[in-house]
Amino acid sequence: xTQASTDSWVIRGRALSLERPRIxxxxxxxxxxxxxxxxxxxxRAAVERGRQMxxxxxxxxxxxxESTRPGAEPVSVEEELARVIPVVEALTASVPVxxxxxxxxxxxAREAVAAGASIVNDVSGLAFDPEMASVVSxxxxxxxxxxxxxxxxxMQDRAYYDDVVTEVAMELGHGxxxxxxxxxxxxxxxxxxxxxxxxxxxxxxxxxxxxxxxxEALGHPVLVGPSRKSFLxxxxxxxxxxxxxxxxxxxxxxxxxxxxxVRVHDVQPVAHALRVLEGVTxxxxxxxxxxxxx
Ligand code: HH2
Numbered sequence: 001x002t003q004a005s006t007d008s009w010v011i012r013g014r015a016l017s018l019e020r021p022r023i024x025x026x027x028x029x030x031x032x033x034x035x036x037x038x039x040x041x042x043x044r045a046a047v048e049r050g051r052q053m054x055x056x057x058x059x060x061x062x063x064x065x066e067s068t069r070p071g072a073e074p075v076s077v078e079e080e081l082a083r084v085i086p087v088v089e090a091l092t093a094s095v096p097v098x099x100x101x102x103x104x105x106x107x108x109a110r111e112a113v114a115a116g117a118s119i120v121n122d123v124s125g126l127a128f129d130p131e132m133a134s135v136v137s138x139x140x141x142x143x144x145x146x147x148x149x150x151x152x153x154x155m156q157d158r159a160y161y162d163d164v165v166t167e168v169a170m171e172l173g174h175g176x177x178x179x180x181x182x183x184x185x186x187x188x189x190x191x192x193x194x195x196x197x198x199x200x201x202x203x204x205x206x207x208x209x210x211x212x213x214x215x216e217a218l219g220h221p222v223l224v225g226p227s228r229k230s231f232l233x234x235x236x237x238x239x240x241x242x243x244x245x246x247x248x249x250x251x252x253x254x255x256x257x258x259x260x261x262v263r264v265h266d267v268q269p270v271a272h273a274l275r276v277l278e279g280v281t282x283x284x285x286x287x288x289x290x291x292x293x294x
Contacts, residue, residue: 006221006260010187011098011142012118016059018221018260021274024100025050025058025267026227027091029083034069035228035240036265046087047094054095057271060119061095062263063087063112064102068123068197072152080108085115092116100144106131113139123148123197125175126182133182143189144223145175148197155198164203165210168193169217176220190261192223201234208253215258225263226250248273 008015016022029046031038040046050061065083066075075083084101092099092115100119101112106129109120113135119142126133126145136143147168149158161167172191179189193214195204207214208226215222226232232246233239244266251262251270255277264270278286 004186004189004220006215006219008187009142009190009221009260010140010185012140015187016098016142020278021255021259022059022261023057023267023271023274024060024062024223024261024263025053025056026062026064026263026265027053027087028064028067029087030065030067032069032072033064033067035243037067043086043090047090050091050095053267054097056268058097058267060098060100060261061091062100062102062119062121063091063117064121065108066103068104068152070152070156070196074151074153077105077107080105081111084108085111088112088115088117098142100142104128104132106135109141110135110139113141118142119144122146123194124151125172125194126178127175133178133184136179136188137183137185140185140188143179143184144192145172145179145189145220146192146197147172147175147194150198152197158198159200159203161203164199164206165213168207169214172214172218176218186220190221190223191218192225192263195224195226196229196231199231201231204229204231208250208257211254211257211259221260222258223261223263224251224254224259226254227262227264227266244269252277 007019028036029040065080098118100121101117102121104124120136121144123146193207227247228240228243232243248269252273
């Protein structure tokens with residue numbers, strides 16, 4: 001297998017540079033997501049939110065139609081399609097950034113790519129639907145290969161590790177092998193440790209602390225999704241919408257440790273935080289208006 005570059009991500013034949021950190025804005029069109037469920041009740045509202053996120057500094061928009069919070073019950077494919085496809089269609093016609101579909105189901109990924117999505121974000125790491133790898137390889141979509149165990153309904157019963165960093169790296173390696181066997185080009189694959197998925201708060205914190213180890217071990221660009229998650233609730237004792245500052249700090253630490261993409265609900269504060277990190281890293285005001293520029 002040819003080694004993937006960690007400086008770029010090949011998405012439907014085009015390379016997205018990852019030399020500077022990228023922000024993936026979350027657009028959940030679900031009634032029950034853990035922090036923003038029920039907020040976007042029409043296609044128009046979702047497109048408006050997407051455009052606002054791009055104006056605030058999002059480089060990718062991730063559309064999800066099924067909550068994967070711990071204990072969530074699955075929705076039917078028909079329901080998931082009805083939620084996401086009109087939004088993907090309208091969004092890809094309205095924003096200049098790649099649109100990603102957050103789904104575990106090959107049928108939803110296939111329809112979403114046909115509707116204009118160019119990235120498949122599979123929280124099961126190609127383990128849930130045996131057809132998913134072939135959809136990704138045939139379409140040339142970018143893939144986010146995330147680590148989890150089991151399904152959202154039972155994953156927290158599987159949050160047992162002797163060494164969370166080593167085991168997550170090893171299990172992501174199995175996902176990379178599924179991608180290889182499915183014919184997915186290595187340059188199309190970004191990996192994600194799956195903060196909060198089959199992880200206790202301590203596991204998530206350990207993964208963030210030792211993220212450099214994962215970055216070194218996996219040889220693919222790393223995406224991290226700490227946004228408003230329960231490890232922040234455990235630290236701060238506040239509800240999800242009040243975890244914005246905590247999210248921004250976690251994103252800065254993740255990017256400092258080598259993550260190339262962060263997946264967040266609150267684009268502007270995170271864009272500003274990453275802009276400050278970039279300025280301090282350079283020892284100068286960054287010139288190009290890539291991350292959080294005023
Ligand atoms: N987290 C969630 C959903 N999808 N995808 C990736 N790659 N990484 C993540 O950490 C990740 C993800 C959960 O967050 P959210 O979408 O806000 O909640 P819900 O699943 O309840 O819709």
